[in-house]
Amino acid sequence: MGSRCIIKALLGIGLLTGTLAPPATAALPVITSRGKNYVPLSSMAPYYTMQVSEPARNRVRLQNRWYTLDFETNSRRCRVNGTLMWLNRPTRRISGKWAVEKVDFYQVIDPALRPYAFLAKAGSKMVVLDPGHGGRDNGAVSPRRVFEKLLTLDIAKRVRNRLQTRGITVKLTRESDRALSLSGRCKKAAGWNADVFVSLHADSAGKAKSAKGAGTFVLSLPGCYSTGSYGRGKPPSTAYEGNRFNAANTALGYRIQQNLVKNTGQTDRGVKRARFQVLREAPCPAALVEVAFLSNPKEEAMLIDPAKREQIAHGIADGIAAYLYDVERGREMK
Ligand SMILES: [Zn+2]
Incomplete structure (x- = not known):
């Protein structure tokens, strides 16, 4: 033996x-x-x-x-x-x-x-972070005029710093407050041979101030409903590019959500499924994180606090690192 x-x-x-x-x-x-x-x-x-x-x-x-x-x-x-x-x-x-x-x-x-059992062929060299929105597209804007596009960029840079100190290579789809199409984000990731793609967002429930918590989305499975539209109509059977990584998407989403909630103590909204364009077109395992609700006054206050944003970044970075560790274990078992 x-x-x-x-x-x-x-x-x-x-x-x-x-x-x-x-x-x-x-x-x-x-x-x-x-x-x-x-x-x-x-x-x-x-x-x-x-x-x-x-x-x-x-x-x-x-x-x-x-x-x-x-x-x-x-x-x-x-x-x-x-x-x-x-x-x-x-x-x-x-x-x-x-x-x-x-x-x-x-x-x-x-x-x-058992993520390692599914990740023998997954890569672990290049992490691409995608700060949502930018330029004319502000994303959600909170009552105190906090812009989602600026928050996502700030958090992405903090996640990058944390991953880089662990020796992980990271690129951002945008480095400044500028517009970038959804397809453009995925194309950049493909050009960089991304092994992990994580899009960062903050949620808003409009006037519903009570909505709170952190959630992580991965691509819906062909023939299955997205989490938020369960039971409505017939779920599409289309398999997208991103569906090549179904099990890895789950593994990545799980690690991010687990570590994000652990680090911030936020309400756990769970790993959900959606057919967001960046998830459909992602060239590698991908997740989209909704870090908190800008429409909730408590969470708005949290997002304004740089120390809290650092905590969020800490959780996301730990999640990505945990996934990369699962990939290494998967390779060892091969
Ligand atoms: Zn957004």
Whole structure:
């Protein structure tokens, strides 16, 4: 057994990873209902060597020493080690068993829990940060006239500094307050052979002042709804450029959201899915972060404070670094 095989064996029994990790090829039994395939939570549990419990009404928990999966029944909300991951479809009772659709297991849960198993071919050399808006396009403007376009640029530079001190190569799609098309941003990233693309934004809910928190978007899956338009019409089946990286998108989004919320203590709005143009056209694994709400007075105050912006940048940089570490682990296991 060579050293690589030993590493593989250790990973297989969880000594290095902190989990019992079966090979990526292991297939779980599915149950079929009305033409759709579901993975029962009771089958997922042995796969991860987890115990199943129902800690509260409408909750199913899968847990081992290291990891916890919390499912809300008849809901798309699922927490992976405490971080909210929106499922494509609700956890349902199928043939007497709580189950998620196969796509949610393979494209959402497993890439978040075992990212290294999906990232053997992913790159880790070049991070491109994309400060949203710019020039004439102010983005959201808060009641105290804080401009999204300036915030995103400030935070992007802070994230860059933090990544560079770790020896990571970073480029920004814009360095100043200037206009740049959405396609232009992705083309720049492609020209630089980006391995990671992260677009930065701040949200606004208009007059709804109570909306708050941080959220991270990754590209919707073909044939699945975007998180915010669940159940409306028929979801498009189109596969975009960005859909070549589905599992890596999930892994990246999860790491960013997990670290952003951990560093700032903000409300966790979760890893969501949308068909934003920069995500559709991204030439590599990509995420779009909505750092906070400019329309919420408390969050506006937070965004005005440079120390808080540094905290946000810290979280995003940690998230990107964690993803790059997952990529390295994926390569070692290959
Ligand atoms: Zn924006």
